Amino acid sequence: MKRNSFIEMAKLHNLSGRITYISSRAKQEHLYEVYATEPDRAFWRELAKCNQKEFEKSGTNGKCIEARELMIALPESFIHYDHDYLLKRMVDKFKEKYGVECFAALHHNKRKTNLHIHMIFAERKRLEQPTEKVATRNMFYDEQGRHVRTKKEILDGDGNIRKGCKIIKKGEVYERKIFTTKDGRFKQESFLDVAKVFYTDLINQMVLYDKDRLSIFDKNGPYLATRKVGKNNPKAEKIKADNEIRMEWNRAVDRAIVSGVSETEVVELKKMEITNKVKESVKQNGSKSELFGDIVRAAIALLERLIVKVMQKVMNAAEKIVGKAVDAEKETLEKTESDIHVKDEQSDQPEPEWKKIPLPVNLHRKEVATERPSQPKPSALAGKYPRLKEIDSRLKDQNEAIFEREKKRDKLKKELSECTGIFKGSRRKELQQELNEIDIQISSMKKRLSSIVKEYKFDSVQAFYKEFDAAKREYLDYKAARTEWEKTYGGKATNPKSIREQLRQKEQRVKQREAGRVHQTRKKDKGAR
Template structure:
């Protein structure tokens, strides 16, 4: 893996500082620290001079993955050995560091290198006349271009007088080789060979992925990559394709046959998709899914026809239609995580329901008291119409007054219920209940989605028709003296029985 560096001084400090690296084992550099300051300064100077848009590339970095067992080697010697393989080919400044990641599952080397070789002698360019530079450091032709309206030198502009040094070069121009894809491919091979020379376990030896072969390369997932899930799914399909390539080759397919499958199922559909729809990862995923299903079906076909007779061209002779499963490979199930919990929402709904129940019960009590007062007032009205019922009248009036006092207390108690729970009135409680029920419903819907099973993918089959009748096969078996299998004899008996006319059953002299 290669990276372009826009702050080489900061990056060198980051990979080589024990304070910033938890698992730093060794550091190697063939230059002093000031080298990187000079390199950054000249690169920025040349970048400004070129007028190119974008960000200046000050250096480049290689990240070299190592087999786990190499951690047992002397760290300093291991780092110098790997770095020397690079310096044997390129005479440039470099800084390398041997690291482990935090979980100590990935042993690797960071190798930062310059794209420029250092000059044997420092090149200093002398101004043959006064030279003028604007705020951006760009050379302009006349002094007038860097003066303000008052004829004074603008801030940030400068004048280099005749005979002074206007440019100092410590480095030669950048090597174009480092920008090429060939350089990266060559370094992969060089580093792989270097690592394999010292690895003792054959299972840990590395291999450079060969492009143009039947296999598909997987992609590296960087830190905090927003497309991590998409790349993981893509890598899963690529690995499934590679596994089925292995199975096809082990089952008897030739490399040419597998390459033809790759061309027809991946290369050509991808080219057509790019031409018609442009770069669309979803379409590429669909193509890979179908391709893996096709290759899996091809392996099944090879296995079914392994012991079949062959024609003069080597093609299998099939006496029955074959149904091959070519269902596209499903994507790996996405992690659902924990099932959404509704305990908090259910508890809130229950709490508010209890408050409302208390208020409703108190309201019913108030209603009962009001109805009792209405009845007593009706009785009092009837008593007042009668003579000599003064005592009964007073009793009723006393009961009415007592009920009214009771009514006021009941109403006050109703007002206190919501206040005890932090609400002003019944309206606030009902609004809170509505919100709580909505939140509970939302969580319950999420639970329903979580509980629902993944949709089953519809099966797809490819029917391969027979290319030889059963009679021809039987004749061939007779002529070659081959014995028929039990399965074939049972099939023959079955066909004979099916061809015979069915006897009509009789019951009590009547045909059924």
């Protein structure tokens, strides 16, 4: 059974105390690694002070939020990753996306059944240049820290400055800002949903086994959510019919993504043609499932038109590339033949005498010994790319097969529309039967397209292509680094063992060692008797 993604967020009212708690080996039984994008603790203390000051100024009731924290549950197999690499990757990706400083720790619970990360992040960024305000005259502040106009307002009956009041003299700095205002994104209700999708995708890119993939539904994504039927539900048939329409849209989305339609276009079409129209329909007619079905079917028709346009462009581009390749091959053959002819003519002529040019050689020069670095190794994600490429090829082949069947269906429809007259009744019947058969074939082929990725434990085609694109980028980076290494140090880099292979070998060694221990124990017991 697939495991759902678990990510929670908390507001922190004591930032320094929380940092100490999650990073202390005395307080945590299984603390594996601590990492901060800003390791200077003074930064976090200043951040807490800044938030407290701003909170006091605002006069808001309640508690000051000094920072926020995400608790991220990880698959248990992630314990096999290098702890430093795992934590840095999870934290650095968040900083790359939001641009804020983070402090994180990798933990296991007491029974070692829940591997997780505590990640504290700042809502403010540090200014490159602090802004300072200098007093142009003496400034007076009362016990509450409020600015008052005259010195008289902070004096007691004897003419002395009251306790808690203060004076800032002319020329002194009375306000210094080192942080920006709070980033409004973190206060929005949608932030946690976005963070869940972001980290679920990142975790799924790093899983070592398909069974460890996490599941989450993105409300803002291109798909429509299906409803659970439940037991003894009197509306079971209606819900099933509604779910079938939703699944039909989801299959069309899968095909659109495989065809190369951008997710942005699909999401925009869903918003305009389904979400907005359903809202209008509910306002005017109330909640009617048959109207919802009509709206979704109309949206599917529009999406399929978009798919055909994109597929036609792809096919035309492929034909042009093939044509250019054939022309280039012809030119190469002609050039080769002409070169051979020229060489035959020149072979009778005497070869020119070449003079050897002496190169300057320093006999006393010593070779500088350079340390040869280890060859580049692919990341776990880059190692997945060849297998993901095979899945991508299967999806593309299936999509092209559907496209060919659809073209055949269009031809039959055209022939049927032109097949008129009294004596063509039997032909019309044959064409209609063929159309019905092709419709059934296309429907089953679309279902098959969506099921291909589910064989590999992906939730959807969208989830697959997110991982595929990320793996492709890392694989190309690895290939570039490997080519550079081979060019610099000579020789070919050997393919390092995959992480899965290393884990398999490690497990075998542990089993052999344990078996050896049992055998030795039995021998000792025999000797004792």
